[in-house]
Amino acid sequence: MTATIPQPLSGAQSLQPLLSLVSADLADAEAVMSRMTSSSVSLIPELAGYLISNGGKRIRMALSLGCAKLMNYRGRRHLSLAAAIEFIHTATLLHDDVVDHSDLRRNKPAAHTIWGNEAAIAVGDFLLSRAFEMLVEDGSIEILQTVSRASGVISTGEVVQLAAQRQIRTSEAEYFEIIGAKTAALFEASCAVIGFLPGGSEAIAADLGRFGQAIGIAFQLTDDALDYASTATRMGKNPGDDFREGKVTLPVILAFARGSRADRLFWEEAMQGLKASDADLAHALHLLTETDAIQDTLERANRYIEDAKEILSYFGDGAAKEALISAADFAVSRGN
Structure with missing residues (x-):
């Protein structure tokens, strides 16, 4: 049985308008x-080049560069800021794949499966150091504080997630704390830093940050739903990874709360790793569908996207605004 994936509430469903708008800046x-x-250490450009060449859709970079277009920024500082954000994101993926024992990343073998855990972690650390080197060279204390704060939040979120792993009674509040830290914090920073560039202000940075945060939460909600309702081709990772790793995501929280005693026992055993077969995953999907847990998770994601688009209403109309609206819709339409 497959779950029904709801459409975005309104608007386009493509990242392409934004990618086209910022294509020169992205290059x-x-x-x-x-x-x-x-x-001069050959492993660094080799492994980093592998990651850059398989960089996915670069949605955080594109959002940074799109926000610069929205502000009519004419300089070059946004390029290094976008690159620094992407380095931080890539470093967290390298570390996460080692911790989670993930074999796939964007439909390609994860770096640690090729070069080993030690190399993946070391190059991740190298990318983090390069990111902060660029931020220091930029010279804005506000930007440096914004990204440093986000990095601290991300690290804290990783610890909280590890503590919550296989804990079936994780609350919705705890779950949103985790995704707000692990995913939304960097989306927020990627947009907020642009508001500190010439032509911006603290108020603009705050608005852009709230826009990015809303997209980040919606993005993770969608990922967590599609882990059960999509395919490796669409997701770039093995479907059911969260289930087998005992990650208590919102679909599981909702299904557990709404299920019968037998259903809750199943979830308790599954999250403890006692039920991890393909048949168990199929039963989990049945329970998630029966309780509307996937549907409700995606509908919540849609509501966050509506909030993000409402924030953009404060800015003037134009190609950048329309492209960012389309990118916001894309965050919740990736499974369609």
Whole structure:
């Protein structure tokens, strides 16, 4: 049985308008990334180049560059800021894949399966150091504080998630604390830093940050739903990874709360790793569908996207605004 994936509430469903709008800036930002990963230690550019060439849709970079267009920023600082954010994101993925024992990343073998755990972690640390080197060179204390704070929040979120792993009685509040830290914090920072560039203000940075945060939460809600209701081709990772790793995500929290005593016993055993077969995953999907847990998770994601688009209403109309609206819708339409 497959779950029904709801459509976004309104608007387009593509990241392409934003990618087209910022294509030149995106190429320049990627050139910055390539330059900053050059090293006499061959493993660093080799592993980093593998990650950059398989960089996915670069949604955080695109949002940064799109926000610069929204502000009519004419300089070049946004390029290194976008690259720094992407380095931080890539480093967290390297570390997460080692911790989670994930074999796939964007439909390609995860870096640690090729170069080993030690190399993946070390290059992740290298990327983090390069990111903060660029932020220091930028010279804005507000930007440095914003990204430093986000990095601390992300690290804390990782610890909270590890503590909550396999804990079936994780509350919705605890879950949203985790995704607000692990995912939304970097989305927030990727947009907020642009507000501190010339032409911006603290108020604009705050608005852009809230826009990014809403997209980040919606993005993670969608990921957590699609882990059960999508395929490896669409998701770039093995479906059911969260189930087998005992990650108590919102669909599981909702299904557990709404289920019978037998259903709750199943979830308790599954999250403890006692039920991890393909048949168990199929039964989990049945329970998630029966309790509307996937549907409700995606509908919540849609509500966050509506909040994000409402924030954009404060800005003037134009191609950048429309592209960002389309990108917001894309965050919840990836499974369609």
